Amino acid sequence: MSIEVVRASGIVIYRRVAQQLEYLLMQTAYGNHHWTPPKGHVDPGEDDWQTALRETQEEAGLVNGEHYVLDDDFKREVKYIVKDKPKVVVYYLAELKQELSSDKEDPVKMSDEHQAYKWLPIDQAIELVVFQTTSNLLQECHDYLSSN
Numbered sequence: 175m176s177i178e179v180v181r182a183s184g185i186v187i188y189r190r191v192a193q194q195l196e197y198l199l200m201q202t203a204y205g206n207h208h209w210t211p212p213k214g215h216v217d218p219g220e221d222d223w224q225t226a227l228r229e230t231q232e233e234a235g236l237v238n239g240e241h242y243v244l245d246d247d248f249k250r251e252v253k254y255i256v257k258d259k260p261k262v263v264v265y266y267l268a269e270l271k272q273e274l275s276s277d278k279e280d281p282v283k284m285s286d287e288h289q290a291y292k293w294l295p296i297d298q299a300i301e302l303v304v305f306q307t308t309s310n311l312l313q314e315c316h317d318y319l320s321s322n
């Protein structure tokens with residue numbers, strides 16, 4: 175018998191403010207109000223890439239090309255257990271366009287699924303997400319961007 179794996183996908187979006195990288199985190203309006211990058215379940219007939227773009231638009235109001243530029247080379251998986259089922263979240267990486275990278279021009283528009291969002295430097299972002307696997311993902315993004 176095969177084990178059912180819950181699959182989701184999303185995008186780690188960062189912006190550059192005064193030479194510093196800030197990462198977008200969103201807080202759920204439900205459950206334990208945890209913080210993650212925009213992401214969601216892969217719907218039937220979708221691939222990870224389509225889901226990531228759709229969920230980012232639905233949850234943050236951000237559109238590929240209009241608001242952010244995706245990194246072609248970065249793709250990582252975060253794995254954990256939710257309600258006894260394994261879950262895999264595929265994350266892509268994207269930079270918010272420079273002309274939108276200030277609080278004044280901030281284009282993020284939340285849906286009802288979230289109650290707050292923040293752009294945070296890496297140390298604060300890692301502290302807020304709490305979960306080790308998601309913290310590791312953010313650190314990996316940061317190391318990748320710092321070395322490029």
Ligand SMILES: Nc1ncnc2c1ncn2[C@@H]1O[C@H](COP(=O)(O)OP(=O)(O)OP(=O)(O)OP(=O)(O)OC[C@H]2O[C@@H](n3cnc4c(N)ncnc43)[C@H](O)[C@@H]2O)[C@@H](O)[C@H]1O
Nearest residue numbers: 182202204205206208210213214215254256287305307308
């Ligand atoms: N409790 C609830 N009450 C009401 N409606 C709810 C609900 N949970 C989900 N929904 C509904 O489901 C929809 C979400 O669908 P989607 O938006 O499509 O999917 P998702 O981001 O993957 O959902 P979720 O927030 O549950 O996932 P996560 O893995 O972060 O989180 C799932 C669990 O894993 C935990 N978790 C997150 N990241 C983790 C990690 N890295 N390691 C271990 N646990 C982690 C979270 O704290 C959380 O407990 C919402 O519209 C909402 O209506």
